[in-house]
Amino acid sequence: MKKIINKKLSLIYFSPTGTTRKILKEIADGMNFKKSIQIDLIKKDNIKKQNFTDNEIVIIGVPVHSGRIPLTVSNRLKNFSANKTKAILVAVYGNRHYDDALLELKDLVIEVGFLPIAAAAFIGVHSFSNSKYPIAEGRPNAEDLKIAKDFGKQIRTKLEENKKIQVPGNYPYKKRLEKLIVKPIIDMDLCDLCGMCERVCPVDAISMFRDKINIDANSCIYCHACVKICPQKAMVIDDERIIKSAKNLHEKCKQPQIPEIFL
Numbered sequence: 001m002k003k004i005i006n007k008k009l010s011l012i013y014f015s016p017t018g019t020t021r022k023i024l025k026e027i028a029d030g031m032n033f034k035k036s037i038q039i040d041l042i043k044k045d046n047i048k049k050q051n052f053t054d055n056e057i058v059i060i061g062v063p064v065h066s067g068r069i070p071l072t073v074s075n076r077l078k079n080f081s082a083n084k085t086k087a088i089l090v091a092v093y094g095n096r097h098y099d100d101a102l103l104e105l106k107d108l109v110i111e112v113g114f115l116p117i118a119a120a121a122f123i124g125v126h127s128f129s130n131s132k133y134p135i136a137e138g139r140p141n142a143e144d145l146k147i148a149k150d151f152g153k154q155i156r157t158k159l160e161e162n163k164k165i166q167v168p169g170n171y172p173y174k175k176r177l178e179k180l181i182v183k184p185i186i187d188m189d190l191c192d193l194c195g196m197c198e199r200v201c202p203v204d205a206i207s208m209f210r211d212k213i214n215i216d217a218n219s220c221i222y223c224h225a226c227v228k229i230c231p232q233k234a235m236v237i238d239d240e241r242i243i244k245s246a247k248n249l250h251e252k253c254k255q256p257q258i259p260e261i262f263l
Contacts, residue, residue, distance in 0.1 A: 007159075009033040010052070012080070013061040014041040014073045016202050016225030019124035019140065020061040020092045026145045027059055027088065027120075030152020041076045042202040052085035052114070057159070060109060061090040063124070063223075067099025067174040072203060072221060074108055082113035088155055089119040089167075094126025095136035095253045102262075103169025118155050119167050119262040122148065126249060127224040128242060133250035147259045154263060167262050182239045183217035184226055190234035197226035197235060 009028060015021040021040075028036050041047060052058060062073050069091075087109050091102045098121045106116050122144060126135035140148070183205070184197075191213070198206045198213075205219035206226060222242060227235045 008056045009036040010039055010056065010058045011036050011061070012039045012041065012058055012077070014063060014070070014076070014202070015061065016042055016200060016223045017125075017127070017228050020063055020090070023090060023092060023122050023124070023140055023145070023148050024059050024061045026148035027090070027152040027155070030149035030154075031057075031156045032152075041073060042200070044076060044204075047076055047079050049079050049081075052080065052082040054084045054086075057086050057088070058082075058114065059088045059090065060105065060114075061092060062101070062105060063127075064091050064093035064098045064101040065221075066177045067097065067101060068176055069101050069104050069108070070221065071176075074104075077108060078112060080112055082109075082115075084113065084115045086117045086159065087114040089116055091119075091121045092124040093121065093257075094129070094249070095123050095139065095257050096126075096249060097257075100169040100173040102167045103171075104173055106165075106167055106169075115162070116165055117158065117161070117163070118151075119165055120148075120151055121260045123257050123259065126246075127222070128246040128249065130246060133243075133246040135246065135249045135253065136256070139256075144259060147261075151259075151261055154261070158263060165262050180222065180239065180241060181217045182222050182237060182242065183215040183220045184235045184237050186213055186215075187234045187236075190232045191230075192232055192234075194231065196229050196231065200225045200229050 011024045013020045013024050062069050089105050091098045123139045125139050129135040198208050203219045205216045207214045
């Protein structure tokens with residue numbers, strides 16, 4: 001096992017609200033890597049072209065949007081290249097289904113040179129979840145995180161194998177939904193201009209200048225990171241189409257899904 005321990009582990013994730021990051025950290029802990037390099041894909045300016053070697057291991061975690069990897073995420077992952085670097089793939093979805101996302105992620109990472117050796121689909125609180133229409137609220141829960149840690153332990157015993165993994169999905173991939181032109185609404189009576197929304201936005205849709213906040217609806221991917229992080233609860237996305245979707249998911253996806261592991 002000494003050879004494995006000496007390998008460098010990197011966690012690559014797109015996690016505006018911290019859900020995917022939390023799951024990846026548990027997997028890394030199960031693999032007995034107490035230290036790892038973290039590459040956060042939230043801010044594109046922080047992403048540098050990087051090549052990974054065959055003496056490294058990566059865990060790549062992405063959210064699922066309507067059964068696909070968000071274009072923002074797939075485009076940023078293409079900044080990386082690898083030389084048969086072993087990769088663990090994780091898709092995190094909001095309790096409906098991950099559809100073709102895990103297959104799409106597998107294909108994408110192989111294209112840039114990674115070697116997938118394990119994969120998993122985990123459940124995280126849906127970005128549309130709210131107090132009126134909760135969707136997978138509290139996920140990942142303690143049991144999810146235990147499964148993630150156990151998954152890491154299982155991976156550790158297979159790191160020297162080169163077995164190809166199979167994951168669910170279909171070709172062609174599920175058609176992407178048309179992007180909505182949406183932006184959060186700010187209650188300026190509550191807003192204290194702390195700037196947290198601007199810092200957390202993964203697509204730089206929010207910009208602050210003195211006492212004004214501008215939001216680009218064309219750029220917004222309605223991930224709700226700004227809404228969830230606002231300490232004053234001054235932001236809300238009240239678009240009727242998103243509210244309708246949240247209501248539909250709340251009503252039709254009440255049965256808790258369980259994580260799926262592919263080794």
